[in-house]
Amino acid sequence: MTGKKIQIVDDDQDLLRGLTTRLKANGYDVVTAADAISAIGVARNEAPDLVILDLGLPAGDGFLVLERMKGLPDLVAIPVIVLSARDPTGNKKRALEAGAIAFFQKPADNHEFLTAIRHALGETIALSTFLQT
Numbered sequence: 001m002t003g004k005k006i007q008i009v010d011d012d013q014d015l016l017r018g019l020t021t022r023l024k025a026n027g028y029d030v031v032t033a034a035d036a037i038s039a040i041g042v043a044r045n046e047a048p049d050l051v052i053l054d055l056g057l058p059a060g061d062g063f064l065v066l067e068r069m070k071g072l073p074d075l076v077a078i079p080v081i082v083l084s085a086r087d088p089t090g091n092k093k094r095a096l097e098a099g100a101i102a103f104f105q106k107p108a109d110n111h112e113f114l115t116a117i118r119h120a121l122g123e124t125i126a127l128s129t130f131l132q133t
Contacts, residue, residue: 004121005029007048009039009065010083011057015106019052026114036060040068043075050120053100055084055091063098070099079120083108 004027008019011034020030031046033039035058043051051069055062062082069075082095085106092103102116 003029004049004123005031005046006117007031007033007039007043007046007051009033009036009042009051009057009062010054011035012054015054022110023117028117034058036062036065039065040072040075043069043078044072047074048078050117051078051080052117053080053082055082055086055095063094066095066098066100081113081116081120083113 006023006028008016008023008030009032010016010019013034016032016034020032023030031042031048033042037059039051039053039057053062053065057065062084066080066082069078069080080100082092082100082103083106084091084095084103088103088105095103101120104113104116
């Protein structure tokens, strides 16, 4: 286990289950939130090392979550990767300007997505190990 905790914020239960399984298989602890309101509370309570954030959420969108996180001293340093079904035209730029470190459109390429996660967490691994995941 890496000991790193990742928070997934998405209202798609199938995606939550699949991504949780994949991340756990790669040694990460996972916590989840299914809407914009609970996302901030979970982040404050769980202190994740990384947040994977959808933009289309109930009770406010992902941009609201991102803006609030970047405005709170206890959450501002947590890296955020946006994973969204929304068209990246305009949304990618807005997400990066709001503080996200990467933007992926669903469905994301698994290897590229895991590489971005590992990079965000400051992890380095041998390429041969990565290709087996």
